Amino acid sequence: MKITPMKQSLVLHFGEMGSRWGLNRTLGQMYAVIVLTEAPLNADQISEALQISRSNVSMGLKELKSWNLIKLHHVPGDRKEYFSAPSDIWEIARTLVVERRKRELDPTLSTLRDALMEQPSNESDEYTQMRVQQMHDLMEMVTLWTNEMQGMSSEKLSALLKLGEGISKLLDVKDKLLLR
Amino acid sequence: MKITPMKQSLVLHFGEMGSRWGLNRTLGQMYAVIVLTEAPLNADQISEALQISRSNVSMGLKELKSWNLIKLHHVPGDRKEYFSAPSDIWEIARTLVVERRKRELDPTLSTLRDALMEQPSNESDEYTQMRVQQMHDLMEMVTLWTNEMQGMSSEKLSALLKLGEGISKLLDVKDKLLLR
């Protein structure tokens, strides 16, 4: 499968960014080509488009599956598997946020909780625990938010983000206007 | 500088997480020990606490500076430089969000804009551009939000996060009640 120059340059960029996004170069490229292509692709097509080995594609797909980022298709009369990305970009964003939270926050939250259970043996540990508590509380709030995000429709999510600076004003008047 | 077992295990954990957070192991460990210690530390203390070379500490500090994550102190009569983290955990969070955005979103936003300027040469590129537009719009909204975050006090930020599920309700009544 050949790829247009426009797609090519986007794919290269997403490859470079991939590593900054907790994925890696190949994964970034793979997801880019899948997201930017309308028709579902099979592993051989991806392998050819990105000039990487078939086995590398297989491993990459496995990881994209673990991120819940791809949909699986079957074409009648064809034994190959085809992959596509959700057509709703908000769904992709939601998934990304949740999966990153799982990987970046959840394990830490658990470690922080463990540290809070311990008995501080001296003053220095008391300070440490205080900071741990602060981090814990903050991360827990973020977790609540990402959970909230999961339940929101794309429309609502979009409306929320569009608020932009409005969110600050909205917060100011919140107490006056609602929620008892 | 020796380190208590509690701090030790936290430092090790943050080291492991560091790589998932766009930093790396050493940077994660370094920042952990700085955040969890009340008194500002000098490079030698960090080097000893983490059992890493002095030069590695120097490079790590350089990077933490580029993230705006540390404050610099001077102790009278001592030529060494001392480092600490902001005492307000929300300030740390704000900084992290903004710096990650700079690294993870800004370059992509610019690439997406470039792609949107191009003339699609065929149907496939038209689809690609449509997706690029969606991604661009989403990322731009996120950027607006992170900017908004920068201007918010820690109290306000905390209130916003505490909203949790309330945010959804708040959005529902917003249209009815205010902000024309």
Next chain:
DNA sequence: TACAATTTTCACAAATTACTGAAAATACAG
């Protein structure tokens, strides 16, 4: 300015992570 303390840089080494081809496993049509 000279000197010692401290920090930074950088070439190389060590460690980690990613990629490949070959072989094994799986899926499925006849």
Next chain:
DNA sequence: CTGTATTTTCAGTAATTTGTGAAAATTGTA
């Protein structure tokens, strides 16, 4: 069940990233 298409696994290698010590640069004091 057999044979073939397809996918997955995995050991070895390649590429990348990270860490070190020695040397250079910088800082501040006398």
